[in-house]
Amino acid sequence: MWELLKNLADWLTSGDEWSGTAGIATRLLEHTQYSLLSTLIAALIALPIGLLIGHTGRGAFLAINLASFGRALPTVGLITLVFLVSGLSMWPVYISLVALAVPVIVTNTYAGMAAVSPEVKDAAAGQGLTGWQVLWKVEVPLALPLIMTGIRLAVVQVIATATIAAYVSFGGLGRYVFDGLAQRDLVQVLGGAVLVAVLAIAVDLALGGVGACLSGLAGSRAAQHAPSPHGAPGQVAPPHDR
Amino acid sequence: MHRRKVLAGLLAATATPAIAACGGITSLKDESTLGEGTGSSAGGLTIGTANFTENQILGYLYAEVLRAAGVKANVKPNLGSREIVIPALKAGDIDVLPEYQGALLHYLDPKSTATEEGAMQNALTIALPKGLEVLSYSAAENSDVFAVTPETSEKYGIRSLADLKKQNGKLVFGAAPEMEKREVGVVGLKKVYGVEFKEFKSLDSSGPLVKGALKKGDVDVANLFSTDVDLAANGWVALADPKNLIPGQHVVPLIATRKADDKVRKALARLGAVLTTDELTKLDRQVDKDKKDPDRVAKAWAQEKGLAT
Numbered sequence: 001m002w003e004l005l006k007n008l009a010d011w012l013t014s015g016d017e018w019s020g021t022a023g024i025a026t027r028l029l030e031h032t033q034y035s036l037l038s039t040l041i042a043a044l045i046a047l048p049i050g051l052l053i054g055h056t057g058r059g060a061f062l063a064i065n066l067a068s069f070g071r072a073l074p075t076v077g078l079i080t081l082v083f084l085v086s087g088l089s090m091w092p093v094y095i096s097l098v099a100l101a102v103p104v105i106v107t108n109t110y111a112g113m114a115a116v117s118p119e120v121k122d123a124a125a126g127q128g129l130t131g132w133q134v135l136w137k138v139e140v141p142l143a144l145p146l147i148m149t150g151i152r153l154a155v156v157q158v159i160a161t162a163t164i165a166a167y168v169s170f171g172g173l174g175r176y177v178f179d180g181l182a183q184r185d186l187v188q189v190l191g192g193a194v195l196v197a198v199l200a201i202a203v204d205l206a207l208g209g210v211g212a213c214l215s216g217l218a219g220s221r222a223a224q225h226a227p228s229p230h231g232a233p234g235q236v237a238p239p240h241d242r
Numbered sequence: 243m244h245r246r247k248v249l250a251g252l253l254a255a256t257a258t259p260a261i262a263a264c265g266g267i268t269s270l271k272d273e274s275t276l277g278e279g280t281g282s283s284a285g286g287l288t289i290g291t292a293n294f295t296e297n298q299i300l301g302y303l304y305a306e307v308l309r310a311a312g313v314k315a316n317v318k319p320n321l322g323s324r325e326i327v328i329p330a331l332k333a334g335d336i337d338v339l340p341e342y343q344g345a346l347l348h349y350l351d352p353k354s355t356a357t358e359e360g361a362m363q364n365a366l367t368i369a370l371p372k373g374l375e376v377l378s379y380s381a382a383e384n385s386d387v388f389a390v391t392p393e394t395s396e397k398y399g400i401r402s403l404a405d406l407k408k409q410n411g412k413l414v415f416g417a418a419p420e421m422e423k424r425e426v427g428v429v430g431l432k433k434v435y436g437v438e439f440k441e442f443k444s445l446d447s448s449g450p451l452v453k454g455a456l457k458k459g460d461v462d463v464a465n466l467f468s469t470d471v472d473l474a475a476n477g478w479v480a481l482a483d484p485k486n487l488i489p490g491q492h493v494v495p496l497i498a499t500r501k502a503d504d505k506v507r508k509a510l511a512r513l514g515a516v517l518t519t520d521e522l523t524k525l526d527r528q529v530d531k532d533k534k535d536p537d538r539v540a541k542a543w544a545q546e547k548g549l550a551t
Contacts, residue, residue, distance in 0.1 A: 080450060088443065088460030168451060169416070169443040178444065182419035184325035 007187045012194070022175070024195065031172035031199060035159045038094055042101030042158075043151060050106045050150075054113020054143065055135050064110060067103035075100055075161055083168050093165045100161055101154035108150025112143030148211035152204055159200040163192070173199070281500040286314030290327050290336030293320045294447045295536065296384060296469060299525050300340035300493060302540030303513060306550040311509035319536070323420050323447075324349050331374065331498060338497040338506075343379060344489025345386070346496065348425050357489045366494075377495040377507055380514035382522040384469040385491035386426050387480040394462050395479040402482035406437040406463065416452045416461030419444040426488055427465070434487045439463070469519065471527040493517070516547050 011017055018024045053060045075096050082092035116139050124138045140147075163174030176192025179185070287308060291301035298319045308315040318336060321327050324345065330336050343362045347354050350369040356362045359379060366376045390400055398409050406413065421427035422442050431437040443460070445451040448467040456464040457476065466473055466480075468491075473480060495510045521543070528539045544550035 083451060084454045087458035088455045166444065169445055169455075175444075179419045179422070182323050182325065183423050184323075184329070 004186065004190070008190050008194070011187050011191045022171075024191075027171055027173050027175055028195065028199065030165075030170075031159070031162055031174075031196070032203075034093060034097065034162045034165055034170075034172055035155065035199075035203070038097035038162070039101050039151065039155045039158050041094065042098045042154060043105055045098070046102045046105035046150075047109055047147070050109025050147070051113065051135065051140070054110045055131075055139060057114075060110060060114075064107055067106045070099060070103040073099060075164060076167065079164055079168060088169065090170065092168050093162075093170060096164065097158050097162060101158050104154040104157065105147075105150045108153065109143070109147045112146030112150075113139055115146065116142045144215050145211070148207070148214065152207045152211065155207060156200045156204050159203060160196060163196060281498070281502045281506075283308075283313045283501055283503050283506045285501075286316070287337040287501050287506065288335070289315060289317045290321050290330055290339045291317065291319045292324060292327055292339070293322050294449065294467075295529050296467065296522065296526050297340055298536045299522075299529060299540050302537045303517070303544060304338060304340060304495065304510060305537075306541055306544040307509045307513045308506065310544070310550040311505045313505055313509070317537070323418070325420060328496075331496065332371065334498065337501040338495055338510075341376070341494050341496040342384060342491040343376075343494050344491045345426065346376075346494070347489065352425050357486050359490055359492055362490065363494075370496075373499050375497060375499050375502065377497060377502065378511040378514050380493040380517050382514075382517045382519045383490060383492045384467050384519070384522065386488050387466050387468050387473070388431075389456070389464050389466050389473060389478040389480050390462060391456060391459070392477050392479055400481065401479065402484055403431065403435045403437065403487065404484055406431070406481070407435060410436075410438045412440055413462040414441045414443055414460070415439040415463045415465075416443040416445045416455045417465035418447040418452075421465055430487050434485050469523045469526050471523065471531055493522070513544075513549055516549060 012024075016023075020026070049063060053063045078099060079092045079096040082095050086092060120138060120142070121134055124134045129137065162172055163177050165172040166174030166178040173192045173196050176188045176195075180188030180190075180192060289301045289304050289308075291297045298317075301317045301319055305315040305317050321330060321336075327336070327339055328349065331339060343359065343366065344357070347356065347362050347366055347369065351365065354362075354365050354369065356365040363376065363379060370376065388403060388406075395401060398405070400406060400409070415428070417427065422444065423429065428439070428442055443455065445455060445461075448465070448470050452461070452464050452466070453470075453472050455461045456478065463481075464478075466478070468480065472478075493514070495514075497506070525539055525543060528534045529536050541550065
């Protein structure tokens with residue numbers, strides 16, 4: 001056990017392992033690229049859907065059930081299927097990772113939008129805000145913490161799953177896991193797994209920071225626009241002329 | 243302190259009947275009284291298999307003939323590559339596994355030059371660690387082949403592994419990840435034939451990925467199994483091996499000696515005699531092409547041949 005940990009430490013700190021086209025630095029960069037690009041594409045697809053169904057309240061049943069179905073898709077099965085159609089290219093990797101991330105972002109965005117109380121929206125509309133203004137100035141700022149949670153969840157899942165790029169011959173940290181398993185080089189397997197975990201935690205923390213900043217900004221904006229004369233954003237002032 | 247004692251007591255109380263129920267205690271006692279070189283199958287056998295179709299079929303065939311001989315047998319399919327299953331056998335997690343003479347010999351003794359079946363059987367007996375042995379080998383054989391599409395073969399005039407050298411640095415080779423470090427793989431091709439590829443693409447063992455990539459031209463050379471039904475179906479050219487890099491690959495049971503009694507030896511030898519390369523290829527096709535379950539295919543075939551009831 002100690003022997004293994006010592007070898008792992010050697011592997012992680014060796015300059016030779018870090019350099020070169022198959023070195024840890026390259027693999028880390030590849031892994032980050034696959035993960036962030038997939039999550040970005042997923043967000044571009046999922047956010048409009050989530051916002052739309054959240055704002056209109058229409059199609060929520062269908063969209064959320066489709067998303068649940070999407071979550072149940074086995075990524076390895078999907079990547080093999082796309083590989084057989086598209087051949088040896090990055091398409092199988094990106095399609096299966098995007099398919100993994102979209103449902104999480106859709107359901108969280110919808111949940112955030114659904115949690116905005118109808119009274120706040122009514123009051124905003126009553127003050128003469130248009131549908132778009134209600135969406136951008138009231139609903140999105142209030143839903144932002146949950147939307148950001150969805151993106152963070154998605155990115156962590158994608159980073160953990162992006163190891164499958166190695167299954168279809170590409171790089172990323174999965175290279176160490178797949179090659180190490182096939183060649184029974186446990187140090188390599190463990191090293192790859194540790195790096196994936198560290199990357200996921202680092203990106204999650206970074207996004208947590210970004211989320212906090214955004215919420216701060218959005219919170220002050222929402223406070224300006226929310227129809228509540230006193231109190232924190234999101235709190236509904238009691239109707240006074242009853 | 244008190245709580246720890248109670249916990250230990252509880253554990254002991256629940257564990258004892260569980261161990262007794264699975265027969266672990268009695269079979270251990272049997273072993274210690276038996277001499278060197280013989281075993282007992284009384285406790286039943288666990289059959290492990292590697293992670294490709296044919297090996298799983300073979301594992302289920304072993305189970306069928308052993309059960310017919312009155313030996314309890316269960317199968318743990320799809321464990322992984324040789325680098326995973328052999329340590330599992332050594333550790334006692336599994337008791338027997340279907341192996342291939344040449345590949346196993348290369349794994350145990352990379353320097354061995356034996357290529358003929360009898361010589362390899364002897365070399366294996368010498369090379370195997372204490373406690374493991376190979377039983378009689380089967381008539382069926384499944385060797386590694388390196389294949390190209392007919393178009394590639396024609397375009398570059400490649401018919402044998404030696405011809406690959408003419409296109410050094412230009413061809414892409416697709417195979418399972420372990421092939422990058424194996425003798426019968428990138429290492430041996432370079433040493434024996436002086437072949438250097440442009441790139442190694444890590445895919446799967448004669449599975450959908452590597453075959454899909456060869457079909458689409460994403461890889462030029464692919465490592466497949468000679469019993470793979472797609473090899474002939476697609477007209478792929480299996481490259482000749484004039485310098486005998488690839489050893490003969492008769493199917494052979496690798497077993498823990500402590501489990502190898504007469505019943506087991508005879509049952510597996512009978513299966514080995516009946517199972518030919520043609521029969522094995524047909525079994526592979528039923529699973530790969532007709533999408534039948536490997537355990538059912540094995541059972542139906544064994545019954546048809548009178549090896550199982």
